[in-house]
Amino acid sequence: MVRVVVAGGGWAGCAAALAAAKAGAQVQLLERTDMLLGTGLVGGIYRNNGRYTAAEEATAMGGGDLFVAMDANARHRGISFPGHSHASLYDVSAMEPLVKKVLVNYGITVRTTTRVMDVLKYGRTIQALVIDSGEVVKGDVFVDTTGTAGPMGNCLKYGNGCAMCILRCPSFGPRVSVSARAQVKEIMGLKADGTYGAMSGSCKLNKDSLSAEIRERLEREGAVVIPMPEHLVKSTSLGRKACSQYAIPEYAANLVLLDTGHAKLMTSFFPLEELRTVPGLENARYEDPYAGGQGNSVRYLGIAPCGNNLKVDAVDNLFCGGEKAGIFVGHTEAIVTGLLAGHNAVT
Numbered sequence: 001m002v003r004v005v006v007a008g009g010g011w012a013g014c015a016a017a018l019a020a021a022k023a024g025a026q027v028q029l030l031e032r033t034d035m036l037l038g039t040g041l042v043g044g045i046y047r048n049n050g051r052y053t054a055a056e057e058a059t060a061m062g063g064g065d066l067f068v069a070m071d072a073n074a075r076h077r078g079i080s081f082p083g084h085s086h087a088s089l090y091d092v093s094a095m096e097p098l099v100k101k102v103l104v105n106y107g108i109t110v111r112t113t114t115r116v117m118d119v120l121k122y123g124r125t126i127q128a129l130v131i132d133s134g135e136v137v138k139g140d141v142f143v144d145t146t147g148t149a150g151p152m153g154n155c156l157k158y159g160n161g162c163a164m165c166i167l168r169c170p171s172f173g174p175r176v177s178v179s180a181r182a183q184v185k186e187i188m189g190l191k192a193d194g195t196y197g198a199m200s201g202s203c204k205l206n207k208d209s210l211s212a213e214i215r216e217r218l219e220r221e222g223a224v225v226i227p228m229p230e231h232l233v234k235s236t237s238l239g240r241k242a243c244s245q246y247a248i249p250e251y252a253a254n255l256v257l258l259d260t261g262h263a264k265l266m267t268s269f270f271p272l273e274e275l276r277t278v279p280g281l282e283n284a285r286y287e288d289p290y291a292g293g294q295g296n297s298v299r300y301l302g303i304a305p306c307g308n309n310l311k312v313d314a315v316d317n318l319f320c321g322g323e324k325a326g327i328f329v330g331h332t333e334a335i336v337t338g339l340l341a342g343h344n345a346v347t
């Protein structure tokens with residue numbers, strides 16, 4: 001039986017583990033923090049625009065388990081808001097335990113609070129990963145799904161500092177890239193203005209901190225669009241965003257809130273005192289990142305060069321998926337590339 005070790009338990013790693021297990025491998029999934037899903041612990045938008053097709057195609061090809069789990073946990077289906085048609089929103093608070101159950105049911109060994117620190121490599125072949133306890137985890141094929149978000153040093157250098165986000169780097173230790181440890185020269189994403197990385201395009205507000213009227217509308221309709229008071233219109237922040245579907249004028253002219261369990265605010269960050277001048281948001285407070293008034297996590301600073309089959313260049317038994325594999329900006333993209341990497345790792 002082929003032994004596949006997947007490093008990084010975001011959506012891409014979960015999908016890679018699943019596809020490898022379904023292809024007959026013995027699979028271990030190693031995750032740095034105490035929860036799976038990585039940046040998928042926030043977010044929640046899926047099935048919008050072409051992502052609907054991607055989800056349906058993945059399902060038709062036998063990789064639908066994670067989309068079935070998302071659909072079972074959706075708070076809203078088929079809603080539209082600027083730049084997004086027929087979107088579904090999963091409940092970010094309830095998603096992770098469900099995904100873990102799916103993986104365990106497929107016989108995958110899921111190891112949380114297990115951070116990969118290094119690789120043992122012979123020539124062009126990785127033999128094992130070394131985790132933070134010093135344990136050596138051997139395998140035949142490896143998948144790097146460690147993402148590109150953070151760590152704190154990158155958010156300090158390329159963003160506005162650590163915004164205390166869901167990645168929780170100070171508690172669980174910063175992201176470590178398997179590809180980089182295997183001496184692969186990684187690619188850094190560039191924005192249009194020539195600066196590196198991109199900020200996440202949304203923050204989460206505590207729903208209870210919104211006015212009762214906004215909260216009720218949000219829960220009923222899934223999305224609330226509030227025209228931005230004139231003095232707060234800031235179109236210049238759009239270019240910082242990772243997602244082009246948010247970088248449209250509607251997001252400078254309006255505050256867009258979505259019900260994902262939290263109130264997802266579709267802007268990279270927004271000074272709290274200014275936000276509180278918007279009617280209904282007088283008591284607003286951030287849930288993720290906690291310093292959402294100041295900044296957000298920075299992504300795309302460690303992409304592994306790879307071919308269409310998602311095998312990492314210059315290493316014979318390393319595949320990659322999700323943001324690690326390119327400038328893929330969403331849960332759906334992470335899942336479909338993760339599925340491909342996990343499947344190709346075995347077949």
Ligand SMILES: Cc1cc2nc3c(=O)[nH]c(=O)nc-3n(C[C@H](O)[C@H](O)[C@H](O)COP(=O)(O)OP(=O)(O)OC[C@H]3O[C@@H](n4cnc5c(N)ncnc54)[C@H](O)[C@@H]3O)c2cc1C
Binds near residue numbers: 037045116147321324
């Ligand atoms: C605030 C925010 C909101 C978003 N909203 C949406 C949305 O609504 N819809 C959407 O489609 N997309 C959204 N996205 C983007 C989406 O979350 C990501 O593109 C996608 O989930 C990335 O998945 P990934 O698995 O490639 O990487 P990640 O989610 O970054 O996962 C990488 C995982 O690897 C782990 N890891 C890192 N290093 C190690 C190591 N050395 N050992 C073990 N584990 C390690 C990390 O802890 C993490 O769990 C959002 C992103 C953010 C940050």
